[in-house]
Amino acid sequence: MKRLLATALSLVLALGLFAGCRSGASKDVTVTVLFHGSSVAEDKAVVDAANARLKELGTGVIFKPIWGTWGDFDTKATTALDTSDSTVDVMFTCSWSSNNYVAYSKSGHYVRLDDPENNLLEKYGTGMKAAVPQSLWDGFSTSGTKGVGIYGVPGYKDYSQVYAWDVNNTRLAELGIEFESINWDLGGEVFYTPEFENALKAAKDKYGPSFYPLIFEAEPLARHINTFDADSIGLLYYDYDADDPSKPEKPTIVARYDTPEYERYLNKIYEFYQAGYIDAAMSNSQQAGDARTAALQAGNYLIGSQTYSYGYDLQASAERGIDARFPQIGKGIVSTGSVQGAGYAISSFSKNPDAAMKFLNAWYTDQTLATIMAYGLEGTHYTKNADGTVTFIKEQRENYAPWRNGMGNIFILPPEDVTGPAYFEEFKAYNEAGVATALVGFTFDPEPVRNQVAALASVRDEYLFSLNTGTVDPAVALPEFRAKLAANGLNEVVAETNRQLEAFFASK
């Protein structure tokens, strides 16, 4: 039995080593790319066109996509990395997916692109380096197995994050309330005024018991209490300056749910829930998404909250058939989370990192190639208009719709007709208006306190959702929640974070 195992094991070793020695010597090298959030049923013509373009560009690369969807990407990506899969060369990575950019750089799963010994970025990526703003490269600088450097190419999309109210102005007008009469941008921890509350009450009175004027997301707090979003468990917090988010320059982290601001928020939201302003369906994490979307799409709400994206006013108004407005809460901020919202890394197990880099560079810099990959083929999936915008051909587009924000450099794409020809120019200005917080580039590394983080994740899931939606009485549940967080080592996590943060500031 033992001998059998030993033989089997050496067989695995031998075969594994053998596989490691094989090299792709042919001229054109295939680069396989794993995407996120795709909805692609038919891609042959598009891939052929992309490869024809790659040939024209003389890259010597053949592109092969794996269209990961929202539901399967995490498993596909982590399985490929955990099993040293050499068949995936390039993959999407970011701060919120399972193949977390920082964590997997640290464990050595991604190739360092600016490795002094083999600087792929300098060799093949100069065009790309120039096309993506420096602030994004800075945000992608992380500490991996080969030192501090760039382990992935940032996706160039919206990186300035703005929280906004989602106001159904059609109903507000029906109630006889002027949009301007409510002060929307309060900043800080106070998110409501008497006018805000009166509007909710008026709507409830007018539209009856089955109308719920207030719509919250799963994590509403982040929208209303200034926060920093670089910890993986959503328990840590610091209060930035609402007028200048880059201040304070060297903040200290505190436990978010121990703060009096949070308690005030909970008391208010509980009051709103009791008054019937919030749908009970929102208290169930599995159902909240469906309920929220249904209410928003049908215009069955008065006020919601939203991460604003440039140009969403027009789109939302058209889709919902109402006058939807998005007054901003505070200034746009640039944080580690928003910068690392999308990106592409080369797997350490790729046999052809050079070819992978050549492909990425071509994709980020060549408009024709980028357009083919994101939009499909002209005449089949979209038509070009005189003003430079594109109009999608709906039936065909349904068969080929990658997630646009995950498609590398989206600023070289032609804009869509609904958003107008100047869309990307305006979008750039909007991005640049975002203020970088003091913590850009910092990411919490949970490893030294991973036992506590595991325990806290469970405590959070037990209490957070029902507290945040006002379903449970904070007078009872909040002390319980706080005691349990403390019992499971929240203070150690906070101390560890501050220690890491000091080291981060010292290294700057």
Place this chain on the structure above:
Amino acid sequence: MQGITKRKGARLNSVSLPASVAINTILGAFALCCIIPFIFVVIISFTDKESIIANGYSFFPSAWSLAAYDVAIKLGRQLWLSYFNSFLITVIGTVFSVLICILYSYGLYRTDYKYRTFFAFFSFFTMMFGGGLAPTVMVCRNLLGMNNNYWALIGPLLVSPFNFIVMRTFFKSSVPEEIIESSSIDGSGEYRTLFQIVMPIAKPGIATIALMNALSYWNEWYLSLLYLSDSKFYPLQYLLMMMQRNIEFIIKNSSVLGKDAIDLAANMPSASLRMALCVFIVVPIAFAYPFFQRYIVAGLTVGSVKG
């Protein structure tokens, strides 16, 4: 003599009327509870979307709709391709897994087989310990070539140590050892004894194992997630799970995706569409079930005739 016939009659129709009524009531009620959810799923799949928004799920929706079954049109070729894949995998997988199971558990059943205990422990041990996901996937993909092919969906389910033990128990309780001894004296080879003498007796057990294996092949989706990246191999169950996982992902990450999440959620298949897909999945296996059951019941009648 008369007494005996009477009692024999009593055996054939043995339970008393009140007991029979009680049995039928209990089993009937339970059977009803078991089928109602499925009927409900069918009703929801035919319920109009507006009716769900207005009244929630109901056995008596205010409006009916065939819209969910547009999924058949929308998925188009993929639906029929996935149907084909599911059938192919189930049929091939069931045949081979049952064959392997019969062979292995027959050895375990034979008390005169020298290595019986070793092989029993050899298979049982793997029920308890495994190398974990990543090493298993690594071996299957790199050594055994399970990557984007039907083999990847059939291979990993070919053996179930649990079924070995269950099958051995069926052999034990239905095949008397004397039969094997006598056929061995008659000069019958081991394989012939197994296939011509033992298997017909063990039919109910084999049909049961075949049913279990067919079900696990039909319901399998995780292997597709691990080993497939080409949609032409996707089985039906995977299509449903993918929809479900897409929806869950978006719910979980709505704060990250922001506006994208709303756009996406708006285009997600509705509850009724998911139910429709569920109907597509359950119906074939539900119809295949009586086929297996016939053998289980056939065993019963064979027994009666013999008696």
Place this chain on the structure above:
Amino acid sequence: MKTQTSSKAQTSAKAQTSSKAQTSSLKRRKTLILTTMMLPGAIWLVMLRYVPMFGIVLAFKNFKVYGQNFVKNIFLSEWNGLANFQFMFKTSDALRMIRNTLGYNVAWIILTMVIAVAFAIMLNEITKKFVAKTYQTLMFFPYFLSWVVVSYFVFAFLAPSDGMLVHFQKGLGVTPIDWYNTAGPWPVILTIAALWKNTGYSCILYLAAITGIDTSQYEAASIDGATKWQQVLYVTLPHLRTMIIILLIMNVGRIFNADFGLFYSVPMNSGPLYPVTQVIDTYVYNAMTSMHDIGMSTAAGLLQNVIGFICIMAANTIVNKVDKESALF
């Protein structure tokens, strides 16, 4: 004379040894042939189960990538003792989730067994085969539905605003229960769901075993004047004993593993229900979604398996002492 007898004795001895040799070679041949039957399954087990077992060392290592070879990476990674196991105990919920996992498993193992055996015997007593067949088919139906689908169904009953039970309670003028935020009824709801889904499956195993019983045994008992009830006690149950014990032992081995889908999907992962729904598997799942750590997830699985293995070996030893025939090995 003398030589004759001696030669006679010689020949008979010769014949004896040759027949002995014949039987032993026959025996070897039989062993060989039976071993060929084991081979397909055994080879599969080696390739898909035993070979990947080298991965178990991941539970004791801090896995890092050093090169492109997976096996080499595992061996090069640093040992970190039992550090990967700690997260399962360094939580104030450790006792709670162990209690839930064990408690539900023990209760359901017993309930499922009793109900499934009872149903199988009842089904066997129904004389109209068509009726029996119908019941059996319907009972097996829940097994087809995944937990996700079951969770929709439960939700249709319990949904906070338009669930059917909630509507019903409102109709009666009672304040409806906020089911997904009230932990009290959930042990019952989960038990009903588990029994509803799994009884049909076990029932079929038992029914198939009953079907294999030779009917002449019943006839004999009947002639001896045994009542129906006595026939069940003295003929059916003894025949089912092996199947019952085998299934029991197997279930004991999974006593620290919970049915993830049931505990995660059916209560919709609702936080306020954690006191009665949190089990080891859901805890590990939640931890791993916040932090993807291959060492920790391997450690969790290994610990569950080691405990299960000890339980199974203990159960098997006891069975071996009491009833050798029914033991696993």
